Amino acid sequence: MFANKPREEQTLWLATALCLIFIANQYLWLLNFTYISSAAIGLSILTALFLIIRSAKANPQVAFVLLVFCFLAIMTLGAATTAWDARSIWLFHAKRIYLDDHLLAQLDNYAAFSHNDYPVMLPALSATLARIVGHWNEIFPKAGNVFFILPPLLVVAATFGTLRLTLLFVTGLFLIVGDLLTNGFMDGILSLYIVATMILLSMLFLGWQANLKASKSTLSVAAMAHLAVLIGVKNEGTMAAVIILFCLLLTLAINRKRIDISKLLLIFTPAFIMSGLWLLLCYLHGVGNDIATSGSFMGTFTTRITDVKSAGLISIALYCQKWLLFLPLAIWSIHVYRKNQQAVDAASFLLRFGLLYSFSLFLIYLGSPHNLEWHLATSAVRTMLPVTLTFMTCLLMLYAENTSISTDATASAP
């Protein structure tokens, strides 16, 4: 039955299956059958990889994505874990899950510097890897992150349609995100899930790539699964999900399209329930977010918003980045490729998200209890990755539409 489906649909199902395995993995850690569950998760991932390899034979984009995955896995396994957040937050949480044999080990708030309120979906997979291997070390656990890169790349490969566009996307991803994909940080992975979710929502609600051979139900389940992983990557994932929902509703309202409430609920509810459950657990254990609890957020916010120097520092750190070059290019492309309304709507959706997300970051930095210069210097480039990657994707979506129009025109010429 699976083999009879169109190859785009097969690819989307495989990406969805991997996302569902990641989600199941973290909840299986709550049970005490950790050896059995680790074996089950390992076998499920291997089965999905086997099916992806089979699918790659007939699909050059998927074959390319597999090569990228292998390259990133080798690079990760050949690098020591030295980055600050990788060690002090993500791998420390994974080590605690593995050694304490409990998903919520960090909620005792030991070593508060390690941001114990951060979600545990990725650390849980690293802990599962350690359980499968049988011990802990300072190299392989972070390779769990590379598995998370695979589903969004498969979505890009399935929806962009050509090897050329997938290659351009991966090149842009490498240039913008670089080694943040392999050094144990989460910002690159967060950006990928944001982009993949918005691509799937653009197809479902805005009619982008309407001729792609994938059913609405497949797209809905894929969007739901990617969104659920997105909120499990980092706290910013929940903020991104809220902004995505707002921008989608805004885009539908501006374009006077029907808002399918039931479909929206189906896609967004599981993610928000998961996020709510995690926040509730943190609250019950007395674990708070450093920005929200240390110092007065509103007090700092009101002081800084009237301070030109602070606003200037934040503006420079957030908006004077070389890869924001994609913003004027995307706006120019929307102006040039007006022929296809669906593509313009989808691109506008992404553009609105990028701008609103960056404004949200601006507001968070205004209220940050940390030393502003230090906070910006250590995080502004990373936190803006979803914005720059969204603008790049926006540009590629319009380019994809333009090339498909050119190809159609050439094909239909006498």
Next chain:
Amino acid sequence: MKKNIIYTLGIMFLIFSSITFTQTFNHILLMQAFKENSGATESLPAEIIHLNSLIAKNELRKFNLAGVLNDNALLHQRAVEYAYPARLDANAKDVFTLTGTALKSNCRWIDHQENVEHHVCE
């Protein structure tokens, strides 16, 4: 023709952008990627490796840090996460310092490894 140019340029940029990953790549680590405790010397300051050896040797469940080991944010953070499941506890009797750190008179020297010292403070 245009398609080939885009492919060639794309591949060239892809190779160029991949260089960033190779800067931290070490083929010896790749060979040891799944060995127990591998990658520690490449990932951590030497003091933390010595500290952990002393904690493991004495099978401590709790420890405390003093001097530079406690005040330096990097050393403090690395000590806490690498020594886990041994936990940092301000009330622990086993205190670790770098050589030359002055401690209170109720502390006695127990052991050392390189420049990391183990004291017991009653």
